[in-house]
Amino acid sequence: MNPWMTYLIWPLIKFSIAFIAVQALVAAMNWIERRLLGFFQARLGPNRVGPWGLGQIIADPIKFLLKEDFVPARAEKVAYYLGPILPLLPSFIVFCLIPFGPPPTFAVTNNINVGLLLIFALTSTAVYGIILGGWASNNKFSLMGGLRSAAQMVSYEVPLGLSIVGVLMLTQSLELEEIVRYQEMNSWNVFPQLVACFIFIVAMNAENNRTPFDLPEAESELVAGFHTEYSAMKFAFYMLGEYSLMIVNSCLAVTLFFGGWSLGMGGIGFTTEVMQKMGWVGGLIGTGIFVTKMMLFLFMYIWFRATFPRFRFDQLMDLGWKFLIPLALANIFVTGIVLLAFPSRLYGDTVIAVGEIMLTVIGMIVIALTLVLLFKPKRPKVINASRVSEA
């Protein structure tokens, strides 16, 4: 086959599909989020434009396009424009590296053996856009918002990176496809790496400046944080970058902890082999499974926003530096000790990974106990009728 086709044209077509799909999803997320927040708060949300308010998805971008787009007179022009444009680069390029379905067809590029490292290198540059925009606006609120945001993103970058290490110790690979293969052959990493999964989800919420940690845009203190001076399309690009990073982080959480495109554990169930035998249809089903899991994570973001009140800034820094980092280090330590103390053994013809199985069982027990405690039927309080009448 023509090398131009294999190495440039096909990947580019696939990337364009992913690019357009993500942009459409971001526009849809805007509507989904407002609608769901409405339901959470016992109101309707936007329901006027089209059936169920679906026309809002198209109406919002058009309104952004037609609004007045000006640059404040005393802003630093170049940096002011770079602010919204720069974060778009990492947050969309990353979609080249994420495997949406079983190989070889359903990822933009295959066999990137430093995949995870590259993704972290790219996504951590997203902070530049925010701090540049906050500084260049020449507004005190923007500056404070930008600095807070930088401190917060930088602080939570560390637990995010450290929580991955435990996963890597199990999977022994940085390649995302290998990580998914490992999970379908053994167990989803959420069970043996329960603590890492918890840290990852908290840190990814903080990385995206989402609600329990949305201090950069705390309305009650900072007007609108780093994007106070941004209007129209430039503001829309900030939102686009932020939401696509949310999608990236959801994809990462699905790939690292929840089995990626596969639906099954221990080699049983809907695994890569089954999908590859089914050809295109299997691949599409795998992509469907991946997207469904990702949408559940996006729902979780909105759920958190509707549920948790905002942190204070010192509480936020304390949680990151004094709780999550020691916890992540302890997780690496415990995982290492268990894996080394109980190495894989040969029983007959089969290799049994004793340490991995121990971690998995412990994780499953903890999850089961948590669920039991959460959904334990509460005994209704017995009100003594005679006492009520006496009082």
Next chain:
Amino acid sequence: MANYSVLLVAALVVLSVPILTLFIIVPLVSAYRANKVKLEPYECGVPATSLAFDHRFSVRYFLIAVLFIIFDVETVFLFPWAIRFKQLGWFGAVEMAIFLAILLIGYFYAWKRKVLSWV
């Protein structure tokens, strides 16, 4: 085979969208009625007493950045170790424990010197 050239082309595709919109489409379609007051920095409707560029910001942000660099480099060192964790065995684990112990001394020193407290 890994194919990294796509990343560069993808970057061009991604960059073209905001550049086309901001510099070609937006000037054509959007309204523009700016005046002197609108172009001032926003400060709750009151005329701004000073600009943000006149002020300096807290050194704490700098300290956090320095701490971040130390810990991020640590994470980067942990990644290759974690990938070859099973081959390296106890030897690698003890080596890494010593490395982490040295870093943790610095971490607790910073904690004691109140670098990590914000109030």
